[in-house]
Amino acid sequence: MTSPIYVALDTPDIDRAMAIATRIRNHVGGIKLGLEFFCANGRAGVKEMAALDLPIFLDLKLHDIPNTVAKAVQALRPLDPAILTVHAAGGRAMMEDAKAAAPTGTKVVAVTMLTSLDGADMQSIGLPPDPHAQVERLAALARDAGIDGIVCSGNEVAAARAIWPEGFFVVPGVRPADGDAGDQKRVMTPRAALDAGASVLVIGRPITQADDPDRAARAIEATL
Numbered sequence: 001m002t003s004p005i006y007v008a009l010d011t012p013d014i015d016r017a018m019a020i021a022t023r024i025r026n027h028v029g030g031i032k033l034g035l036e037f038f039c040a041n042g043r044a045g046v047k048e049m050a051a052l053d054l055p056i057f058l059d060l061k062l063h064d065i066p067n068t069v070a071k072a073v074q075a076l077r078p079l080d081p082a083i084l085t086v087h088a089a090g091g092r093a094m095m096e097d098a099k100a101a102a103p104t105g106t107k108v109v110a111v112t113m114l115t116s117l118d119g120a121d122m123q124s125i126g127l128p129p130d131p132h133a134q135v136e137r138l139a140a141l142a143r144d145a146g147i148d149g150i151v152c153s154g155n156e157v158a159a160a161r162a163i164w165p166e167g168f169f170v171v172p173g174v175r176p177a178d179g180d181a182g183d184q185k186r187v188m189t190p191r192a193a194l195d196a197g198a199s200v201l202v203i204g205r206p207i208t209q210a211d212d213p214d215r216a217a218r219a220i221e222a223t224l
């Protein structure tokens with residue numbers, strides 16, 4: 001069975017990203033390259049990582065007017081990522097245009113509420129302090145926009161799947177039972193997130209910052 005784990009290679013150092021990915025490649029289903037990696041290494045860096053022959057999740061969290069996002073997605077087309085992120089808060093037309101511009105095989109998924117935010121943070125940006133209600137609302141919007149799925153925390157994934165049974169659900173903010181949450185506020189264990197309905201799990205620091213990333217990835221895999 002393919003592992004549901006996408007390891008977040010959050011580093012500007014492509015040699016380090018390549019070294020970690022090479023060590024753990026048999027224990028993950030794919031690699032996630034995000035803003036930190038992309039700002040430092042660009043499209044050329046993503047192409048270099050593609051040599052590993054693992055599915056690539058390009059997490060750029062695009063959020064702008066529909067025309068700008070569609071043109072950015074077009075510029076990424078040659079990379080043909082397995083998964084690409086936009087922000088659901090960009091609205092329905094932006095999500096529709098992102099999907100239309102993406103390669104056919106790319107899953108376009110919308111970030112709902114960042115897992116680093118809790119109710120108090122939501123209130124501070126003018127939203128009701130209720131991650132569940134906001135994730136459900138944005139999941140319905142993403143579904144209606146015709147994209148493939150959403151990103152949300154493990155706490156909301158069951159409710160989101162209930163309103164979108166065939167959706168693709170990406171769950172970050174995943175921590176082993178004894179893991180350090182760091183800047184994440186809505187966290188869940190890998191096993192619980194899968195049981196709640198996650199399609200894939202995004203795991204970064206618990207693997208990449210471990211003394212032995214390979215052992216850390218295997219230990220997490222063993223809990224699934």
Ligand SMILES: O=C(O)c1cc(=O)[nH]c(=O)n1[C@@H]1O[C@H](COP(=O)(O)O)[C@@H](O)[C@H]1O
Nearest residue numbers: 008034113114115151172173202203204205
């Ligand atoms: O879109 C994401 O992947 C994402 C969304 C979200 O709400 N929270 C979140 O942490 N992420 C990403 O998931 C990864 C989590 O990393 P760790 O906290 O180190 O496991 C980072 O690369 C984040 O950019």
